Amino acid sequence: MTEFLLIFRSTPPTGDAVPSPEQLKEISKPWMDWIGGIAAQDKLSNRGNRLTFGGATVKPGAVTDGPYAEIKEIILGYTIVKADTLGEAVELAKACPVLAVGGNVEVRAIAPMNV
Numbered sequence: 743m744t745e746f747l748l749i750f751r752s753t754p755p756t757g758d759a760v761p762s763p764e765q766l767k768e769i770s771k772p773w774m775d776w777i778g779g780i781a782a783q784d785k786l787s788n789r790g791n792r793l794t795f796g797g798a799t800v801k802p803g804a805v806t807d808g809p810y811a812e813i814k815e816i817i818l819g820y821t822i823v824k825a826d827t828l829g830e831a832v833e834l835a836k837a838c839p840v841l842a843v844g845g846n847v848e849v850r851a852i853a854p855m856n857v
Contacts, residue, residue, distance in 0.1 A: 743824045745787050745852040746831035750818040750838065752845030754795060772839040780823055780834055790821035818845065822852070 761769060780786045795816065799806050818840065825831040828851060835847040 743826055744831075746823050746825055746828070747848075747850045747852055748790075748821045748823060748831070748835050748838070749848040749850070750820065750840045750845060751815045751848065752818050752840055752843060753814060754816045769839075772842070776837055776839055777821065779837070780821075785824045785834060786821070787824045788822035790819055792819040793817055815846075 777786065777789055781789075796807075823831055823834050825834065828849065831849050831851075835849050838845075838847045840847060
């Protein structure tokens with residue numbers, strides 16, 4: 743079985759769009775149900791985490807703040823799943839709650855380390 747990284751992307755929240763703690767609880771339930779369903783199939787490798795909206799980008803000779811106001815999407819978080827094929831990993835991603843709010847899921851195979 744191969745591990746696949748699911749990267750969740752969406753548009754950044756603005757102003758009043760930043761959810762309250764109560765709204766976060768509501769938002770979290772479909773995510774926990776979805777992750778629980780993957781775990782029940784024994785296909786969850788790493789639950790992953792949400793990511794904060796701030797950060798930095800390191801380039802040769804420069805460090806800049808991020809994310810940037812001009813970007814259309816930000817990375818919200820990630821999960822690592824186990825699947826036999828890319829198609830199977832894509833099927834798991836099709837039920838991701840981020841899709842219901844206009845976001846998307848990037849599915850990438852994790853290459854094994856050859857040490």
